Each structure stands twice: as C-alpha cells, then as structure tokens.
Amino acid sequence: MKPPGFTYHRPQTVEEALDVLAEVGPEGKVIAGGQSLVPMMNMRLAAPQHLVDINHLPDLGFVQVEGQDDGRSGVRVGATARHADVERDHDAGRAVPLLQQALACVAHPTIRNRGTTVGSLVHADPAGELTAVLALLGGSVELRSTRGTRTVPATEFFVGLLESCVEPDELATSALFPVPVPRTGSSWVEVARRNGDYALCGVGALVTIDDDRRVRAARTAYVSVGPTPVVLDVTDELDAAPLHTADWATVGRWAAEQLTPGDDIHATAHYRKHLAAVLTERALREAAGRAERGESAESAEQIDGATRARRVS
Known part of the structure; x- marks a missing residue:
C-alpha cells in the first residue's frame, strides 16, 4: 500500500523545524x-x-551521560539518535544498564538501526519497551516549540x-534516563x-540493596498490560527481606493482581496476568542478583574519570 499524498518539509535547523x-x-x-x-x-x-x-538537523543525534542540577546523573538521548546508537554506547550502558537490557528486545537489528529512541517515546505504544524504561527510571522528555521549552516527566x-502529551507545534528534542541510585x-x-x-508481556525491574544485602527498594514496570506503561512499587511487599530469603514468587503474584490487562487476538487477560507474575519474579531475582554482584550503574563522574584515564593511557 502507498500513503496518501503529503507535503514534505526538510528543515536544516531546529528553529526552522519549529517554525x-x-x-x-x-x-x-x-x-x-x-x-x-x-x-x-x-x-x-x-x-x-x-x-x-x-x-x-545538526546536533540531535547524540547519546551522552551528564550530571543534573539535583546531583543525579543520567543518559540524555537526542531526537535523531537511533536505538542502535544507544544500545552500542559503552558509557550509556555503564550508566543505565536497563537501557541496553531493554533495547536488546526491541524488534530486530534492522529496525533498531533506523528507529529512534525519542520517536518511540513520542509514539507511546504501550507495548514499546522504552516507554516502560523511561517510566521506571523516572525520566523525562524535553519539548521545544516557538513558544519555548518545557521538560515533561514520564508520569x-x-x-x-x-498518545503522548506532545502538542502539534512541539518537537521532542531529547529524553533523559536517570541513573539509578x-x-x-x-x-x-x-x-x-x-x-x-x-511482547505479550514485558517487565523491567530495579532492586536496591543495603550493606547487609537486604532489599531497600524495588520497583517494576510493565508493557502490553494497559494503555500506558504501568509502574509498581513492590518495596513493602518484600519487607526489607535478605536476598537469600526474599519471596520473589509471592511478590510476582501480588504484582499481577494489581494489573488489569485486556483480551485481544494475541493473548487473554488471564494469560497476560500469568506472564506478569512469572516475569516479575524472574526480573526481580535477576535485578537483585546483579545488585549483589555489584553490577550496578556508574555515575557520570565515575564514567568521566574512567574515560579520561583511558584517554591518558
């Protein structure tokens, strides 16, 4: 099939695009x-x-780790950066491992070579992995128009x-994925x-542990179970349990009961809730294991220092 006719515009600057x-x-x-x-x-x-x-447009194809005014750091992705650019960026992967973990599941390499991360967010497909990643991390999207610039949190x-909140005259210029604690x-x-x-169901998880290897905080996010990404705080359900006794399966069943997926031609609501329970258990267990092994995010300062050390050597 062919698309209906349209007028094609090829702006050379961001300002021209906004006009x-x-x-x-x-x-x-x-x-x-x-x-x-x-x-x-x-x-x-x-x-x-x-x-x-x-x-x-120049200068919108970037992927960079940067510090924020609130003391946190994050990975900022420009509007024309491809999924593959983010997936292959070494510093981005060290800062926010969840980004690359999720991107590996986005369609096929051919799609990731052309599709853009910010475009995926604007498209707001509830089955899209990046929507849940942004929501789970508490990220934001920067929107620009001739009226000015605003930063919109994932919530x-x-x-x-x-459907996203982007107005017809706005351009999503970048998205920020904060580094977890x-x-x-x-x-x-x-x-x-x-x-x-x-995905019939997809689950992202973040698990934070303390010095005694107890669960200090845990959150999960879901795709394909509602019209928008769903984020759950499961910290209270784990009750600061030591990692070796944490009942991930029970938490998975509890999380599934909080979801209200619908039926469609691909899966029933009952099956999606079953998947949510199983995948929540698996995601939490894997995230906790990585936290215990020290496979956690690195701050912008750590990454910048390591980068300088590599350049010096």
Whole structure:
C-alpha cells in the first residue's frame, strides 16, 4: 500500500523545524526513524498532510551521560539518535544498564538501526519497551516549540493509547534516563510469540540493596498490560527481606493482581496476568542478583574519570 499524498518539509535547523510545526499545526507529523509512522501511513491509519523530516538537523543525534542540577546523573538521548546508537554506547550502558537490557528486545537489528529512541517515546505504544524504561527510571522528555521549552516527566508524558502529551507545534528534542541510585541492579524480561514481535508481556525491574544485602527498594514496570506503561512499587511487599530469603514468587503474584490487562487476538487477560507474575519474579531475582554482584550503574563522574584515564593511557 502507498500513503496518501503529503507535503514534505526538510528543515536544516531546529528553529526552522519549529517554525514549520507552528505553521502546519495538527496537520503535520515529525518523522525521524519512521519505523512506526511509515507503516501507519501505508495502512492509512495516519494521514498527515505535512511531513517534517528532522534527520538533517545538526546536533540531535547524540547519546551522552551528564550530571543534573539535583546531583543525579543520567543518559540524555537526542531526537535523531537511533536505538542502535544507544544500545552500542559503552558509557550509556555503564550508566543505565536497563537501557541496553531493554533495547536488546526491541524488534530486530534492522529496525533498531533506523528507529529512534525519542520517536518511540513520542509514539507511546504501550507495548514499546522504552516507554516502560523511561517510566521506571523516572525520566523525562524535553519539548521545544516557538513558544519555548518545557521538560515533561514520564508520569505526565504518556496520556493514553498511542498518545503522548506532545502538542502539534512541539518537537521532542531529547529524553533523559536517570541513573539509578547506588547498589541498584536492573533487569528486563519479556515473552513474545516470535523473536522481534511485540511482547505479550514485558517487565523491567530495579532492586536496591543495603550493606547487609537486604532489599531497600524495588520497583517494576510493565508493557502490553494497559494503555500506558504501568509502574509498581513492590518495596513493602518484600519487607526489607535478605536476598537469600526474599519471596520473589509471592511478590510476582501480588504484582499481577494489581494489573488489569485486556483480551485481544494475541493473548487473554488471564494469560497476560500469568506472564506478569512469572516475569516479575524472574526480573526481580535477576535485578537483585546483579545488585549483589555489584553490577550496578556508574555515575557520570565515575564514567568521566574512567574515560579520561583511558584517554591518558
């Protein structure tokens, strides 16, 4: 199938792109990777009259670890950075291991070579891994327009099925994935019918332990169980248990009961809840093991110091 006709715009600067978006308003769509938009246009599920191509904008293809004003550090991803750029970035993986753990499950390498991380967030597919990763980490998205710049936290960014809070005249220029607190392990697990398919259920987990190897905090996030990513705090259910006695299975069953997935042609709600219970147990156990082994995130300062040391040597 072919898409309906549209006017193609190829701005050369961010300012030019914002001017075009302000002019065309709701009749325009931004295209970067196009891995979601183009199929929707071909199937006539989307019919924008104007297509604004941001692939030629300078300085938006970055992946960098940076410190924040609140003392935390994070991985900032630019609007034209591909999934593969983030997946292969050594410093990003050391700072936020969950990013690469989840990206390994995103479609196929060919898709990851073209699809963009920020574009995936704007698309707001409830089966998309990156939506849950941003929500679990407490990340944010930077939006720019001719009216100014605003930063929207993940809790406010996803507003419904395939719907984010981006206004028609706004461009999502970057997303920030904060580094978890020290001694935090992470994991991403999912089940799909075939490798590369959308997950029937996917679970991300963060587990923080203390010096006595007790669970200090634990959170999980889910895809394909609702119209937006679901995040649960399971800390109280673990009750500061030592890692060797933590009842991950019981927590998994409790978490599944908090979810309200629907039936569709791919799986029943009952099966999705079963998957959520099993995958929650698995994700928490893996995240806790990584925290215990010291496979936790490194701060921007640690990464910057190691990078300087490599350059000196």
